[in-house]
Amino acid sequence: MAVVPLHYRFDGPRHAPVVLLLAPPGAKWTVWEPQMPELTRELRVLRVNHRGHGSSPAPGGGYSMDELGADLLALVDEFALERVSVVGAGLGGMLATWLAATRPGRVRRLAYVASTARVPRASPWPQLAARARREGMAAVVDEATRCWFTPGFGDYRPDVVKRLAEEFAGVAAAGFAGWCTAIAGLDQRLLLSRVRAPALVVAAAHDPLLPPGHGRRLARGIPGARLETVPAAAHLAGIERADRVNELLTEHLVR
């Protein structure tokens, strides 16, 4: 299994505890920009771009969770980070679960934003990935990103919506599609009881991709997990309701 050297960056105080932020597939580390001012006050934030995203190489073929997780472990090993907190958004949260369940000793605290333990049966992602391979990312950008925000947010911050859509279109189709192979039909419910880290599950009240039931089931499966539902937000709740998501993440990760 060949490890891919991921494009990464650190921000925040050099000797503070590290938190690793995992974006959803199709998004780059910039998706966490609204969290940065808050989180870097007391944490050292490590952001990565997944395979094929940003400057991270995109090997051809499908990827597996084990491969994506090995990329992350190689990075945290390179910096001798014995334990890190991990936050995953969307399906990026499934990679956070993989880490927390298979390497419980390496994860200090765990948090999710609009995530799940099980990819929906009717997930459009496998078809989007196949189309992206054939026709390129630009062909699927509208369908993939239309559930990211509530319609009101698009009217209020069209610049943000446009920037993220452009970034999505700039992701390597091989990277996006490879990632989608890793999550196709993925069901991690049996992994959840192996998580030892204190966990916070943030669901978004108006998320059409992963409605709050996903968050409820995720929280129910992880021993002692806390569930919070953020109102007035769709899938990218960390952007749309950065105020509340930041409050919850800071409380969970710092205090």
Ligand SMILES: O=C(O)CCC(=O)CC(=O)O
């Ligand atoms: O597979 C689904 O239907 C959910 C897709 C999703 O959550 C994508 C993401 O990680 O943002």
